[in-house]
Amino acid sequence: xxxxxxxxxxxxxxxxxxxxxxxxxxxxxxxxxxxxxxxxxxxxxxxxxxxxxxxxxxxxxxxxxxxxxxxxxxxxxxxxxxxxxxxxxxxxxxxxxxxxxxxxxxxxxxxxxxxxxxxxxxxxxxxxxxxxxxxxxxxxxxxxxxxxxxxxxxxxxxxxxxxxxxxxxxxxxxxxxxxxxxxxxxxxxxxxxxxxxxxxxxxxxxxxxxxxxxx
Amino acid sequence: xxxxxxxxxxxxxxxxxxxxxxxxxxxxxxxxxxxxxxxxxxxxxxxxxxxxxxxxxxxxxxxxxxxxxxxxxxxxxxxxxxxxxxxxxxxxxxxxxxxxxxxxxxxxxxxxxxxxxxxxxxxxxxxxxxxxxxxxxxxxxxxxxxxxxxxxxxxxxxxxxxxxxxxxxxxxxxxxxxxxxxxxxxxxxxxxxxxxxxxxxxxxxxxxxxxxxxxxxxxxx
Numbered sequence: 152x153x154x155x156x157x158x159x160x161x162x163x164x165x166x167x168x169x170x171x172x173x174x175x176x177x178x179x180x181x182x183x184x185x186x187x188x189x190x191x192x193x194x195x196x197x198x199x200x201x202x203x204x205x206x207x208x209x210x211x212x213x214x215x216x217x218x219x220x221x222x223x224x225x226x227x228x229x230x231x232x233x234x235x236x237x238x239x240x241x242x243x244x245x246x247x248x249x250x251x252x253x254x255x256x257x258x259x260x261x262x263x264x265x266x267x268x269x270x271x272x273x274x275x276x277x278x279x280x281x282x283x284x285x286x287x288x289x290x291x292x293x294x295x296x297x298x299x300x301x302x303x304x305x306x307x308x309x310x311x312x313x314x315x316x317x318x319x320x321x322x323x324x325x326x327x328x329x330x331x332x333x334x335x336x337x338x339x340x341x342x343x344x345x346x347x348x349x350x351x352x353x354x355x356x357x358x359x360x361x362x363x364x365x366x
Numbered sequence: 367x368x369x370x371x372x373x374x375x376x377x378x379x380x381x382x383x384x385x386x387x388x389x390x391x392x393x394x395x396x397x398x399x400x401x402x403x404x405x406x407x408x409x410x411x412x413x414x415x416x417x418x419x420x421x422x423x424x425x426x427x428x429x430x431x432x433x434x435x436x437x438x439x440x441x442x443x444x445x446x447x448x449x450x451x452x453x454x455x456x457x458x459x460x461x462x463x464x465x466x467x468x469x470x471x472x473x474x475x476x477x478x479x480x481x482x483x484x485x486x487x488x489x490x491x492x493x494x495x496x497x498x499x500x501x502x503x504x505x506x507x508x509x510x511x512x513x514x515x516x517x518x519x520x521x522x523x524x525x526x527x528x529x530x531x532x533x534x535x536x537x538x539x540x541x542x543x544x545x546x547x548x549x550x551x552x553x554x555x556x557x558x559x560x561x562x563x564x565x566x567x568x569x570x571x572x573x574x575x576x577x578x579x580x581x582x583x584x585x586x587x
Contacts, residue, residue: 244445248379248380
């Protein structure tokens, strides 16, 4: 069963988030439909990462709820998380393992068979580096290993936290193309980035977290 | 089951790659035990009396030292949240991580301990009970340690706090294990101690993975 459904939608109602005793944002509501992207903007420390983590279900919101296809994500967290690809700002790759071993872990995370390993490495431009231990790679190359998951994913909702850090211009174009293809298929994207990203013809919503405090 | 094996293999592979970290608690165990005859007294009878206690206390501290390995690096590099988002049961995931931890730390301790017992002149009739108590109890150490580590993950310097949290729960294990070995040394029945330790193990296996999942939730909030 394909996870890309035109009826997919994600909605948040009056989300509130607190970090270290300080209220970060209040009353964040939005709606996102299939094929749409949402850019989360805000100054450093405005709670972008916290919002994304709430949307994955990893962190609870103090107030408000997140609805996936009209059902609260906490009702069936497990089913929701299967629809979801989250790449945080930490690369989540193991430094002690080689590129090949890390990619193999990606395959298992995404429940794919590992027959296209070389092809995948080609896509992220690390074909010559498959056997190299990741701690020897540059920051940009490590990011590529982590973003390889985009090319495996058939999840409908992508939540990406600063995916473009440390990437070179060529690979940003590759990621852009991949994201555009995802949106064109009816996928959804929630993204924070300080770089500009061309999302093609997809409808882009903007959520600004600055000055969100009502009190 | 597939998830269990996947996580287990992943963690064992990581442990092998991080050999130095893995060797630390084992080297500590060997050093401390082997220094007792040098530092205290080489007297056979006296050392034989100490043996059970020394081996057990050192093994326990060595296990405690290694607890932080279980989740720390995965938490720091963001892998843990990816694992938690994976399809499949979180309880199975945690159980597999704990099993891998025991396999890489607990099992080597069980294997080295009989060798170290010769240094301390542990009576030979107590040797089987040393191995059996370690086999039953080291998994308990890994299980209880996991709760402490999971609870303190988000705190800086959580290592000390998690040791303080875990240590009181280790004490009963220590008491029953050393009592069993000392009883065996004077040819007393020991099955009662084994039964108690085994009961402790079963209860921890059943409860701990759920507790750890809940604790991680707290750490992430």
